[in-house]
Amino acid sequence: MTRLRTAALVGNPNAGKSALFNALTGARQKIANYPGVTVERRAGRLVMPTGEPVELIDLPGSYSLDAASPDEEVTRQVVEGEFPGEPQPDVLVVVVDAANLEQHLVFAQELVALGRPMVVALNMVDLAERDGLAIDPDALSAALGVPVVSTVAVRRRGLDELVDALGNAHDQDVTTRHEVRNLSLPERRLNARNMARGAILSESGQHRLHASLDKVLLHPWLGPPILFALLFVIFQAVFAWATPFADALDAAIGALIALANGALPPGILRDFIAEGVLTGVGSVVVFLPQIVILFAFILAMEQSGYMARAAFIMDRLMAYVGLSGRSFIPLLSSFACAVPGIMATRAIADPKDRLTTILIAPLMTCSARLPVYAVIIAAFIPATTVGGGVGLQGLVLFALYIAGILGAMGAALVLRRTATKGGSSGFIMELPRYQMPPLRDLAIGLWQRAWVFLRRAGTIIFTATVALWVLLSFPQAEPGESQLDASIAGHVADGLHVLVEPIGFNREIALALIPAMAAREVAVSALATTYAVDADDEEAEARGLIPQLRAGWSLPTALAFLAWFVFAPQCLSTIAVARRETNGWKWPAFMVAYLFGAAYVFAGLTYWSAAALGL
Ligand SMILES: Nc1nc2c(ncn2[C@@H]2O[C@H](COP(=O)(O)OP(=O)(O)OP(=O)(O)O)[C@@H](O)[C@H]2O)c(=O)[nH]1
Numbered sequence: 001m002t003r004l005r006t007a008a009l010v011g012n013p014n015a016g017k018s019a020l021f022n023a024l025t026g027a028r029q030k031i032a033n034y035p036g037v038t039v040e041r042r043a044g045r046l047v048m049p050t051g052e053p054v055e056l057i058d059l060p061g062s063y064s065l066d067a068a069s070p071d072e073e074v075t076r077q078v079v080e081g082e083f084p085g086e087p088q089p090d091v092l093v094v095v096v097d098a099a100n101l102e103q104h105l106v107f108a109q110e111l112v113a114l115g116r117p118m119v120v121a122l123n124m125v126d127l128a129e130r131d132g133l134a135i136d137p138d139a140l141s142a143a144l145g146v147p148v149v150s151t152v153a154v155r156r157r158g159l160d161e162l163v164d165a166l167g168n169a170h171d172q173d174v175t176t177r178h179e180v181r182n183l184s185l186p187e188r189r190l191n192a193r194n195m196a197r198g199a200i201l202s203e204s205g206q207h208r209l210h211a212s213l214d215k216v217l218l219h220p221w222l223g224p225p226i227l228f229a230l231l232f233v234i235f236q237a238v239f240a241w242a243t244p245f246a247d248a249l250d251a252a253i254g255a256l257i258a259l260a261n262g263a264l265p266p267g268i269l270r271d272f273i274a275e276g277v278l279t280g281v282g283s284v285v286v287f288l289p290q291i292v293i294l295f296a297f298i299l300a301m302e303q304s305g306y307m308a309r310a311a312f313i314m315d316r317l318m319a320y321v322g323l324s325g326r327s328f329i330p331l332l333s334s335f336a337c338a339v340p341g342i343m344a345t346r347a348i349a350d351p352k353d354r355l356t357t358i359l360i361a362p363l364m365t366c367s368a369r370l371p372v373y374a375v376i377i378a379a380f381i382p383a384t385t386v387g388g389g390v391g392l393q394g395l396v397l398f399a400l401y402i403a404g405i406l407g408a409m410g411a412a413l414v415l416r417r418t419a420t421k422g423g424s425s426g427f428i429m430e431l432p433r434y435q436m437p438p439l440r441d442l443a444i445g446l447w448q449r450a451w452v453f454l455r456r457a458g459t460i461i462f463t464a465t466v467a468l469w470v471l472l473s474f475p476q477a478e479p480g481e482s483q484l485d486a487s488i489a490g491h492v493a494d495g496l497h498v499l500v501e502p503i504g505f506n507r508e509i510a511l512a513l514i515p516a517m518a519a520r521e522v523a524v525s526a527l528a529t530t531y532a533v534d535a536d537d538e539e540a541e542a543r544g545l546i547p548q549l550r551a552g553w554s555l556p557t558a559l560a561f562l563a564w565f566v567f568a569p570q571c572l573s574t575i576a577v578a579r580r581e582t583n584g585w586k587w588p589a590f591m592v593a594y595l596f597g598a599a600y601v602f603a604g605l606t607y608w609s610a611a612a613l614g615l
């Protein structure tokens with residue numbers, strides 16, 4: 001008996017492979033209630049009851065071994081042992097959705113026909129039961145000729161049995177499975193229907209509630225306004241609910257700065273800690289509550305199954321600009337961050353669709369823009385309500401998100417007629433069932449997002465801000481001279497200022513844009529640090545960023561700054577991932593050029609029209 005070394009989770013999209021992977025290995029892979037979440041292979045360690053470790057591999061969902069999209073190709077390669085640098089998995093764990101059995105058995109048969117040792121995880125039996133379906137795993141096992149174990153990945157049910165079956169499967173006799181070999185697709189479909197019918201013990205049919213929900217939510221006229229209204233509420237909440245928490249964080253950071261100023265002797269170290277670290281990085285950290293609120297909504301929409309409906313609703317709009325609804329999920333992920341968004345395009349089969357989606361993904365308002373938008377809104381947009389208790393600040397934030405979406409749609413429209421010309425493919429996406437988001441998963445997801453944000457603050461934002469502080473602090477100014485004028489950074493800013501002055505940007509903005517190439521939030525920390533370094537005395541320094549902005553910027557400048565960040569591709573990670581996903585520099589270079597061009601034009605238009613209106 002040889003030792004079991006590797007096992008791979010395979011199956012249709014949204015079967016719960018990653019949920020099983022997380023439950024078995026303790027990993028924290030992203031799971032969400034729509035197809036196409038996992039787009040690359042991930043390995044983790046599963047410890048068998050004997051104490052032996054097994055490498056468990058989570059794979060992208062797939063409908064067959066004839067790969068249609070880049071993510072499905074990864075699955076095919078791993079399953080067939082062609083993935084570079086990786087041996088063929090010893091055992092396949094085929095994950096099927098119990099409530100969608102007929103459909104999932106089509107691919108399962110293709111896998112069985114490979115004649116490899118395998119176990120079937122009959123997952124989501126809880127949802128099947130909820131829908132009034134009772135399924136007999138033994139009947140299914142007899143029909144497929146492989147062991148079948150019922151599981152509920154999110155409640156950790158059936159995991160021990162699955163692990164046992166996995167251990168035994170390694171020495172399976174695969175010679176008894178000839179009957180399913182070499183069937184055509186229609187034959188497999190027919191077989192799947194028969195097998196599913198044979199395994200279903202009872203069916204009471206309680207799909208009605210969900211069907212009627214979809215009648216409303218997917219209604220051609222009702223669906224879009226409902227989606228729109230929901231997004232509107234989210235942005236209202238981001239401002240309304242976050243304020244007390246943000247104020248408390250702000251006060252805490254203020255207290256830390258006062259503490260540092262009191263405890264340390266005047267000098268370079270104190271300035272470094274107060275101006276560079278606490279003021280700079282702190283100015284970004286205060287936006288944590290807003291980020292958390294935004295993600296609470298996004299995660300709940302993903303887990304409940306509503307997000308896939310949103311893709312369905314958007315499909316028509318997407319078709320107008322030459323994209324399919326398939327692009328919606330990657331674009332939606334880009335609201336968190338364009339990096340996973342661009343990776344999610346691997347689930348798009350058509351190469352031109354995929355390229356277009358990559359090129360427009362950075363226009364979706366990622367969470368790194370939230371601090372930039374929020375600080376300008378807090379400084380320049382009064383916290384009043386307009387008609388019927390709608391908060392003006394939330395409204396402006398909503399408008400900025402819409403501006404990003406419209407920008408992306410406009411860009412797609414142009415690209416599809418020029419650079420990525422070609423017919424657009426049809427929309428095929430199954431709609432997942434609705435379900436209450438598991439609170440535990442929500443909490444884990446939120447914690448992960450908060451942690452990503454804080455880690456960025458501690459690494460990339462910290463580094464860029466400290467580097468800027470050094471350039472701002474040396475050489476030191478003569479008495480009476482402004483520190484900014486004297487510094488190296490000030491001289492660099494003078495050069496760039498010439499370029500951006502026509503679009504209403506001042507020297508501080510010009511300076512902040514340089515380190516903000518690393519990440520957008522750095523624009524905020526850079527401004528905070530610049531004003532703190534340049535402040536004449538401690539009192540001016542302690543006032544914080546928002547009063548400095550109010551005192552130093554005109555409204556047209558502030559609006560132009562917002563318009564700039566709707567478009568500007570200020571994120572090195574996005575550029576890097578675009579290079580990786582398009583295998584070269586051509587498209588990322590194109591992306592950066594067109595986005596900077598658009599940023600310049602739209603910031604300029606905003607500045608000049610605001611100025612003309614006398615704002
Ligand atoms: N109720 C219930 N929900 C489950 C179960 N397993 C997974 N889910 C949910 O089903 C959804 C899909 O789970 P994932 O693990 O992301 O599915 P996947 O097979 O990895 O999907 P792709 O990566 O897109 O191929 C998520 O919302 C999970 O919370 C289960 O046994 N019961």
Ligand SMILES: [Mg+2]
Pocket residue numbers: 017018019030031037038059060061
């Ligand atoms: Mg997955």
